[in-house]
Amino acid sequence: MAIDEWLKTLEVEESTRETYEMYARRYLKPALGDKPIGKITARVLEQLYAELRRCRAGDGKRDPQARGGLLRQGERSPK
Numbered sequence: 663m664a665i666d667e668w669l670k671t672l673e674v675e676e677s678t679r680e681t682y683e684m685y686a687r688r689y690l691k692p693a694l695g696d697k698p699i700g701k702i703t704a705r706v707l708e709q710l711y712a713e714l715r716r717c718r719a720g721d722g723k724r725d726p727q728a729r730g731g732l733l734r735q736g737e738r739s740p741k
Contacts, residue, residue, distance in 0.1 A: 664699040665690060689714065 665686045669679060693710045694702060 669682060669686065672679060672682070674682070689710075693713070694706070697706075
């Protein structure tokens with residue numbers, strides 16, 4: 663995945679790299695899967711951002727860890 667390549671070349675403190683890796687593993691990779699960077703559309707990113715906002719707001723509707731990650735493109739949130 664492109665994010666793995668980016669993280670390898672990123673010049674930051676080790677603790678910062680570890681935090682970025684955690685975020686990528688917990689949120690980005692489950693949401694984006696193995697999509698090539700060129701296939702990630704604005705719509706996919708907007709869905710990701712909306713999901714992260716809901717999780718951060720603590721509305722209780724979604725737990726990103728409960729289902730192994732955020733919604734993939736085209737997947738609908740349970741009602």
